[in-house]
Amino acid sequence: MIHHHALRVYFADTDAGGMVYHANYLVFAERARSEALRDLGAPHAELMGQYGLILVVRGAEIDYQAPARLDDWLDVTSEVTDIGGATVRLRQSVMRDGRLLVVMTLRLGCLRLADQRPARLPQRWRAAMERMRQSGDAAGGREWGG
Amino acid sequence: MIHHHALRVYFADTDAGGMVYHANYLVFAERARSEALRDLGAPHAELMGQYGLILVVRGAEIDYQAPARLDDWLDVTSEVTDIGGATVRLRQSVMRDGRLLVVMTLRLGCLRLADQRPARLPQRWRAAMERMRQSGDAAGGREWGG
Amino acid sequence: MIHHHALRVYFADTDAGGMVYHANYLVFAERARSEALRDLGAPHAELMGQYGLILVVRGAEIDYQAPARLDDWLDVTSEVTDIGGATVRLRQSVMRDGRLLVVMTLRLGCLRLADQRPARLPQRWRAAMERMRQSGDAAGGREWGG
Amino acid sequence: MIHHHALRVYFADTDAGGMVYHANYLVFAERARSEALRDLGAPHAELMGQYGLILVVRGAEIDYQAPARLDDWLDVTSEVTDIGGATVRLRQSVMRDGRLLVVMTLRLGCLRLADQRPARLPQRWRAAMERMRQSGDAAGGREWGG
Numbered sequence: 001m002i003h004h005h006a007l008r009v010y011f012a013d014t015d016a017g018g019m020v021y022h023a024n025y026l027v028f029a030e031r032a033r034s035e036a037l038r039d040l041g042a043p044h045a046e047l048m049g050q051y052g053l054i055l056v057v058r059g060a061e062i063d064y065q066a067p068a069r070l071d072d073w074l075d076v077t078s079e080v081t082d083i084g085g086a087t088v089r090l091r092q093s094v095m096r097d098g099r100l101l102v103v104m105t106l107r108l109g110c111l112r113l114a115d116q117r118p119a120r121l122p123q124r125w126r127a128a129m130e131r132m133r134q135s136g137d138a139a140g141g142r143e144w145g146g
Numbered sequence: 147m148i149h150h151h152a153l154r155v156y157f158a159d160t161d162a163g164g165m166v167y168h169a170n171y172l173v174f175a176e177r178a179r180s181e182a183l184r185d186l187g188a189p190h191a192e193l194m195g196q197y198g199l200i201l202v203v204r205g206a207e208i209d210y211q212a213p214a215r216l217d218d219w220l221d222v223t224s225e226v227t228d229i230g231g232a233t234v235r236l237r238q239s240v241m242r243d244g245r246l247l248v249v250m251t252l253r254l255g256c257l258r259l260a261d262q263r264p265a266r267l268p269q270r271w272r273a274a275m276e277r278m279r280q281s282g283d284a285a286g287g288r289e290w291g292g
Numbered sequence: 293m294i295h296h297h298a299l300r301v302y303f304a305d306t307d308a309g310g311m312v313y314h315a316n317y318l319v320f321a322e323r324a325r326s327e328a329l330r331d332l333g334a335p336h337a338e339l340m341g342q343y344g345l346i347l348v349v350r351g352a353e354i355d356y357q358a359p360a361r362l363d364d365w366l367d368v369t370s371e372v373t374d375i376g377g378a379t380v381r382l383r384q385s386v387m388r389d390g391r392l393l394v395v396m397t398l399r400l401g402c403l404r405l406a407d408q409r410p411a412r413l414p415q416r417w418r419a420a421m422e423r424m425r426q427s428g429d430a431a432g433g434r435e436w437g438g
Numbered sequence: 439m440i441h442h443h444a445l446r447v448y449f450a451d452t453d454a455g456g457m458v459y460h461a462n463y464l465v466f467a468e469r470a471r472s473e474a475l476r477d478l479g480a481p482h483a484e485l486m487g488q489y490g491l492i493l494v495v496r497g498a499e500i501d502y503q504a505p506a507r508l509d510d511w512l513d514v515t516s517e518v519t520d521i522g523g524a525t526v527r528l529r530q531s532v533m534r535d536g537r538l539l540v541v542m543t544l545r546l547g548c549l550r551l552a553d554q555r556p557a558r559l560p561q562r563w564r565a566a567m568e569r570m571r572q573s574g575d576a577a578g579g580r581e582w583g584g
Contacts, residue, residue: 010180011190012173012313016306016362016486017551022495023304023468026461027158034156038217044157045217048454057460060500067494067554070308071184071191113455116505158459162340162452162508163405168349169322169450172315194308203314206354213348213408216454259309262359302472303482304465319450326448330509336449337509363476363483 005032019067032076040128059107151178165213178222186274205253297324311359324368332420351399442583443470457505470514478566497545
């Protein structure tokens, strides 16, 4: 299952090179996977408020293929590729009109806010992540989100 | 006419105080008035690309009444209150569930990108601004956007 | 006493108009007054950690007179103009080579983190603010910081 | 040669998790390598203004080992590891009190602003990059910057 989140590029996202500032694709990715989790009934603020847990980015690989620009309407996809005890891997992409602009591979870890120690994902978030996991069958991944 | 733009608060918008970082309400306001202008057929990128003009913020007054937080779903309103030759004044507000959080009064100026000199707004942008102007009649302002 | 803080403009601070994004002058101002308070022995993290208090921006007026650009070396000044029980007013300016670019008037409030209620400034922070207060005598303000 | 750039963490850099927002380490890295190039006589604004060229990030790998927090005083190191015709690889790290917090491996490309095509680095920037290249000899890298 590949989740889609659409967003617009504003001045705040760009830099003096006339393109989206490179760090901001990580911001776009955060928005997209937050909406994916929310759509699956596992919003981030609840993870913090009810469980004292937080999902943090532990690693990122970003491949910038083409720039996004002011006023672009972008499609940010999210799919989970691997789920461990306290770790989740995602592949997130930024596209414009079907053209791939940026590909990100992220490793998230679940931490206890109180002491920053790794913690297992609560069942509701784990279930949401499972549903975001890339389908391995011949039919390919289904698409959702909006 | 009051334009409405809805947006979500993500981690990127917040700070270690647990609230939206105060400068980011200006970012929210930029998003909202960009969408208002786009809805009226006057997108910002076209103003730059076709006319070599840019709308810049010349002045801002911000009144912070209550904080927005992670995962909040906010309503950002935009209304034009005054239109001069090369200047426009707007009132923009950020609300959550009908409660006013932040009120901003902004003064925008139209500049030529080449030499940063003030320039008159092209007719299409002026017309859009006129339609965003607050209705002064007894019926009160109409609401639009989404 | 007017505190001075110097900083460089990087790509992250700019936008596609080729200038510093307007909201980022508030970021520059936060850096400058944080360093002013730190220089006076009243760092912000300690206010949060030891007292459970936070200084938040309650109001801002910003007058943009000329733009800062990539690689500019800026001087950000901070002076306290008024101190109340739980409120402080500052005047902060951004200058380049002695030319005034942006003037900000800020109203800060001291809040308890636990319940967001107004709280009196602890003595150490109040004393620091007093020392940042604009001198009203004929001799004019002294300059400090770096 | 390893360049060092020191910076402070402010509220603007943090998020509601109480730590530096993960995308902002890329911002810290941009500041540090800009200062390294400037120290070597190759400032970025001149590359744009005089040559119509820009250095953009084409790829990034980030390994987050421990979080930075509000008021932290960080040391951001920059060293060039490889130089191609239109590409440069750097290793940049963020440290606090000698402890490694975040390691970034970045691939930069030189582009013509006019058409976004790859372009060879001008000699002055190439020479600066050469001087930032990691020393491979037994003596190890020298340290500079401030």
